[in-house]
Amino acid sequence: MNSTRLPAKLAKEPLIDVVFEVRFASSIPGGSILPGIVFAGLGDQIARVESLPAQQLPQQVRELDPALLYAPLTRIVWGGFAVLIGDKTLGIACAMPYPGWTEFKKAILKVMNILDAANFVTSIERHSLKYVDFFETGQDHAAALQYFDLALKLGTHEVVSENTNIRVELLRGSFLHAIQIMTSATIQSPNIPERVGAVLEVGTVQQDPELDVSRFIRNLPGFLDEIHNANKEIFFECLSKEGLSKLEPQYE
Numbered sequence: 001m002n003s004t005r006l007p008a009k010l011a012k013e014p015l016i017d018v019v020f021e022v023r024f025a026s027s028i029p030g031g032s033i034l035p036g037i038v039f040a041g042l043g044d045q046i047a048r049v050e051s052l053p054a055q056q057l058p059q060q061v062r063e064l065d066p067a068l069l070y071a072p073l074t075r076i077v078w079g080g081f082a083v084l085i086g087d088k089t090l091g092i093a094c095a096m097p098y099p100g101w102t103e104f105k106k107a108i109l110k111v112m113n114i115l116d117a118a119n120f121v122t123s124i125e126r127h128s129l130k131y132v133d134f135f136e137t138g139q140d141h142a143a144a145l146q147y148f149d150l151a152l153k154l155g156t157h158e159v160v161s162e163n164t165n166i167r168v169e170l171l172r173g174s175f176l177h178a179i180q181i182m183t184s185a186t187i188q189s190p191n192i193p194e195r196v197g198a199v200l201e202v203g204t205v206q207q208d209p210e211l212d213v214s215r216f217i218r219n220l221p222g223f224l225d226e227i228h229n230a231n232k233e234i235f236f237e238c239l240s241k242e243g244l245s246k247l248e249p250q251y252e
Helices: 034-045 059-064 101-115 141-145 213-238 241-246
Strands: 015-026 046-051 074-078 081-085 089-094 121-136 152-154 157-159 165-172 175-189 192-211
Touching: 015 101, 015 213, 034 046, 034 074, 034 081, 034 101, 081 101, 089 101, 101 213, 121 213, 141 175, 141 192, 165 213, 175 213, 192 213
Parallel strands: none
Antiparallel strands: 015 089, 015 121, 046 074, 074 081, 081 089, 121 192, 152 157, 165 175, 175 192
């Protein structure tokens, strides 16, 4: 969809997951210390604390495997949000339905301000925002592809109705956008029947020039709006006019 005017909201919201994450350098692994700092900062609003599978692995194993180095070890469920904590990462995710950017931003700022109390964190390496959207189409790959402004050709064959899974990394300005489209994905939620359709995942990364924590926190409100706007623009660019119309866009 090529348009400078973006919808304010969608009547048929396709969002199924959203996560904001920072990755940091530290003098010691944060996985055993940071949960206590977050717990104290959030207080009685916490519903429960959960250990995640990566926590069962020895620290030496996690440090040697790039796929595990930034894996969350602990989840703290806090109201309509979940705080994800690892040795070198701190993230926050939303429960669905999505409360909107304004509320999510407030939650991010509250959690990230707690990071300022972690004096073992020496600098912020990057921050990122990922949105995952689901479009229910069953196994109709042609219908799934019609949601996207995508022209795909392999040799002489135009891909219009095939099962498709593609990933593109797009550098735009200071942001790197990792975009993934899958036309046959299955999702299941508690008390909701299994659904099959297309998934669009847009992960936007800002590499930070080794910012110290206090400076990062001071500038975070502006950083958040910048990365959110950049991610939102890419999302709507990925949609076809037909796909957007199905979501019933609303403009201010």
